[in-house]
Structures are given as structure tokens and as C-alpha cells.
Amino acid sequence: MENCIIPVGIKEVLVRGQITKVARAIVRSLCQNGIKVMVLREEEHCMLAEFLAGHCMENLILTTNYSPMIWLVGDGLSNEEQKMAEQGTHFLPFSQFPPTELRKDCFYHTTPAMIIPDSAQNIDSCENWLGRRVMSAWRVGGIVHALEGWEEHECGLDVPMVNSHRAWEAALRHGFQPLVYFSEIKKSL
Known part of the structure; x- marks a missing residue:
């Protein structure tokens, strides 16, 4: 990270x-x-x-x-x-x-942000301080959770964070780039 x-x-x-x-x-x-x-x-x-x-x-x-x-x-x-x-x-x-x-x-x-993969459709930008086809890491994390079918959530300060290396590897595997x-x-x- x-x-x-x-x-x-x-x-x-x-x-x-x-x-x-x-x-x-x-x-x-x-x-x-x-x-x-x-x-x-x-x-x-x-x-x-x-x-x-x-x-x-x-x-x-x-x-x-x-x-x-x-x-x-x-x-x-x-x-x-x-x-x-x-x-x-x-x-x-x-x-x-x-x-x-x-x-x-x-x-x-x-x-923190990632470049959206070319294969993703209808996604141009989400935040006005980031460039086109760049998305905040928070949104990428949500998309990766859905793509991987992960059921756990990370909401709240007392809920432990999912293995960040696992999420990072999954994001890269799905074509997101740092x-x-x-x-x-x-x-x-």
C-alpha cells in the first residue's frame, strides 16, 4: 500500500x-x-x-x-x-x-485513486478533482468487492479492514491501474 x-x-x-x-x-x-x-x-x-x-x-x-x-x-x-x-x-x-x-x-x-480499465464502460469520472477515467480508491474498492462477490463490509471504525493486499491484487487483476x-x-x- x-x-x-x-x-x-x-x-x-x-x-x-x-x-x-x-x-x-x-x-x-x-x-x-x-x-x-x-x-x-x-x-x-x-x-x-x-x-x-x-x-x-x-x-x-x-x-x-x-x-x-x-x-x-x-x-x-x-x-x-x-x-x-x-x-x-x-x-x-x-x-x-x-x-x-x-x-x-x-x-x-x-x-488515492486508480485508472479505470479500458474494458469498463460508461465510466468517465466520479470526482471533479480527478482526471477522466480516474476513480477514487474508495469507489474502486466498492466495485472490486462486487466483482469478487465478497460479502464482508468494512464500514465503521471498529470493523477490521479486509486484507488490503488481497483487495489490491484483485483491483489489478480486474484491470485497474494505480x-x-x-x-x-x-x-x-
Whole structure:
């Protein structure tokens, strides 16, 4: 999962925003892969720490440092926090909607999304911030669930997330392709 949004070689990210099931899954994956995940608020640190174990805990850091150049952001990111970011920071949303583009000296990326397969008919776009034949990961997930005939659901914070690798592999198998933008991140860092 993290390879879609975090370029190889990045050692730390800042996570800011509402702690959702998606945020927890991303943080767990990053921490398991040795990437330092920094959070600014103690309550967010506590919520995330509940879902980490063993050596992963050492990669979750409560900080007052706004310097990481990669920020993974969700709902709840304030304008004041954006102003604290270093020039050239990349804001990558894990939420359904992208953050407000407040700074001209930073980079804002789209929400997690995939390119729709050519075989899909009558699907041009779903969100006005994404290009044609690009669909948010949330919608792709719903389509993949239906195509695979999966009966389980992932609604609610307390319902465990279905194996993300299984969903990823199924999406690729059905012809959805990742919307990759980490090469432009590498160029700017």
C-alpha cells in the first residue's frame, strides 16, 4: 500500500488528520517497513499506538517537528498546520477529499485513486478533482468487492479492514491501474 504513495528512500513522514481505519492501516504498514511516522497530537499517537505491536512502536513518534517533506493528511488538517510545513512539502491525502490548496510553495496531490480499465464502460469520472477515467480508491474498492462477490463490509471504525493486499491484487487483476505520482515527488525532494 505505502509503495503507491511513498517513494523509496523516504525515511519519515508526518501524519495529520482524523485517525480513520485507512490512516491506521497506512501507519501500520509504514511502521512495519521501517519508516518513521510522526504525529503532532498526543491523542492521535495513542489511537495509532493501540494498533501497533513490537518493533513497529519505535517507528511511531510524537513530535512538535513540522519538517518532514511528506505529509499524509486527512480530514481535520488546519490552515494553521499547513502554514507550519516547510517550503516544498508534499501533502498526500488519505481522506476521501483532498485538502484545500493553501500554499503555492508546496505540492498538493490527489486523493488515492486508480485508472479505470479500458474494458469498463460508461465510466468517465466520479470526482471533479480527478482526471477522466480516474476513480477514487474508495469507489474502486466498492466495485472490486462486487466483482469478487465478497460479502464482508468494512464500514465503521471498529470493523477490521479486509486484507488490503488481497483487495489490491484483485483491483489489478480486474484491470485497474494505480495513479502513480511518486516520481514527481522524488524530483522535487
